[in-house]
Amino acid sequence: MRELIASICSGFTEFTAPESTVDNPIGWPGYEDSRRRAQERTGERESVACGAGKIGDVEATVVSFEFGFLGGSLGSRTGDRLEAAFTRARELGTPVVSLVATGGSRMQEGMAALSQLQRIAAQLALTRKAGLPLVSVLRDPTTGGGWATLGAGADVVLALPGAQVGFAGSRVRPPGDHDAYNAEAQFASGHVDKIVEPAGLPDELARWLKLLTGADGRPPEPPAALGAKTLPETGWDAVRAARAPGRPHADAYLDAYFDWRCDVSGDRCGGVDPGVRCGFGSRGGVTIAYAAQCGTATLPSGFRTAARLVRLADRLRIPVLTLVDTPGAANDAAAERAGAGPSIAELFGAIAGASVPVTTLVIGEGGSGGALAFAAPGRTWVTPDSYFSVTSPEAAAAILKRRDDQVPATANQLRLRPQDLVELSVARGIV
Template sequence: MADLPDSGREVIGLVASAFTELPGTDGTPPAEVDGPIGWPGYDAACDRARQRTGERESVVAGTGVIDGTEAVLIAFDFGFLGGSIGRRTGDRIEAAFACARRTGLPVVSLIATGGSRMQEGMRALTQLQRIARQAALTRGEGLPQVAVLRNPTTGGGWATLGAGADVALAVGGAQVGFAGSRVRPPGDAGAYTAEGQFAAGHVDQIVEPQLLRERLGRWLRLLTAPSAEPPPPPRALAAQVASVAQMASVEPPTTGWDAVLRARSADRPAARSYVEDYFDWREDIRGDRSGGVDDGVLCGFGHRDGATVAYAAQCGTATTPAGFRTAARLVRLADRLGIPVLTLVDTPGAANDPEAERAGAGPAIAELFTAVASATVPVTTLVIGEGGSGGALAFAAADRMWITPDAYFSVTSPEAAARILKRDADDVPETADQLRLRPQDLVDLGIARGIVD
């Protein structure tokens, strides 16, 4: 089980320094007795919570420095009525987001809540609309939002500040889910955990408490320091072979079929090698936020030459709808934060089995095409392996694309083209030549800017 303290102020002390609490937002106490719906004993319960925690509400908000980056912090105190969200909780969260917009600071939410406060009825529930509006206004200002999901994170706190954040980090072992433990149906309890949400692509990373300050600091540095220049294409990496004498020529292939065989070689470097070589350090995001994960698509933000570049990379497998949606999520987020994007193309094509069709292959590809086409930040593409049809093109920039000597790009695979044209299997190599899919062909056709060394 997660071992962060219940106290919001103590959690702030673990991750931040130089914390300054926002001025009080409680104002004049309401005139009604026992809250807006007259819940018997509500005033007394609040008094006990104040005495027990030393806090006046379930949220502490202010500004602090996390590993060198200043941010607005919203920290829930689970000891105060289970970290529940009431009207005055809404007051404090609204003030925190307003402070972020006024100062241009990112927002970090340290969440531990059981949801909306029963004793305030619908007045409590409507605070979720209020929080969502504040988050949307702050998102519109191009300010990043990072959530830390403590134990537990359920109900409206998960469905607004948690799941609505740009990056969601979860403490290992935490209970995370819309349904709390007392109201969910019997069944798979693992679905309501940080690990379950990570597996489903709703959480980006699982973080152990002792590493939380460092991980938050890395994310804040990445999301607040965009590169001012379009990302250059990565250099071509050498094939991983037994000796230099066996290394494939860096010269472009002589035939189309030779280009296809090079791109399909197991010795050819894959996306992960390119990403590791390109960045000094990086952090990945995970999942499409719709219950899907494609481990064949690598997305995140990397630190290079003192600035941040986002990346979306295909890893050589057929890309599933979840992969396209995750890449689209990455591109949209990078565009909103002003962070340029690098994409790496390497796929035989989009997954085309019945499961992929039912999961919305077409709409998912369309979503990524739209995200790339509408991006206002520069997008740079390097084709590092197979460029298989529209499933590859969806990852590609229209005007800033390069290609390596051991890659190809084609309207469809030579095998598929031969089948479509009713040719024999023996005709596949000739068909590859006719498709003009070699790196030098792509340059001659004006599709690629050049072949990288």
């Protein structure tokens, strides 16, 4: 544990541990001896050490677990230390980095131990309310209440390769798919933002803390157009330009706009949409959050991930850039079962309720409500090779019972060209 702290944090100063009168709350036989042996074996007085130091260029509060001390379990004294550390972080105004390695609540303390999860949850809530970032690193193992509070409750969740991660510990799981209980599976299911090799962890944490504390509050400028510079003559021309195979997509725009960036991943509900990019980027030393569609039909998990990103950015006072590019929301049976409507409503609500400025650029297709959910009212721009429409020309023709050869004429009637959108006050301008 101490080696890990030293590798990521310079000038670490441990907080004074609070005095505790709790010793053996339920009279577990031999508990005092177990604690004494754990202290002799690890050199630690409890399963967690807390202090302050510098990670990269950012002062941070660091919470680190010692798994060798009774399995890194959470007991009453652990709760005392964590509560004091989070309180001190709010006093200092520093982000909190939790290096988690725990088997869960300490059995030898019974419900006195389990109730520490409520204390931890309260401290997380207070720290979020204070607008301070929370970053967790999932080490091996991260299970039980440690995963369900400090681990999964962070804003950004990083994990070491192969780490055991799951609410159920290895000795209490039902037989079956044990591959679900690791960092890679949690990443694939949208519960972890990134798998980080141990050697790269110091730099990764430094990058994240720099991003999460680096906003200046100014509205983002829309990116410059990377594709066609000529406006389309007809609505059908606009549709064809937006669907052109060689047109630049979100990754090209994000790479051109930011000096460097870090993605978040997943909706924290079991889903990842590969057609949506969300995260934080640095532009001229200033942090801007982004949520971008990549040209595919957006899944419910994509809308939920974007909503998660917007809410986090709003809490941390980080302005947001969104890029619109989708033929529409996924509308198959699987999408309906996964909550297409509620997830779109969630993103509409997140953007509508954001107190930070949100800037939108339509870079390709703007297909109906699935595109509009990503757009900022009053701060939307368009590129010359984009369109925005109440529905696709093909869908409009089908609804009106028109023949396929009438689709181009229908596109013209929809007034979906970039210049139409400006005239209709849907867009502020063409970049």
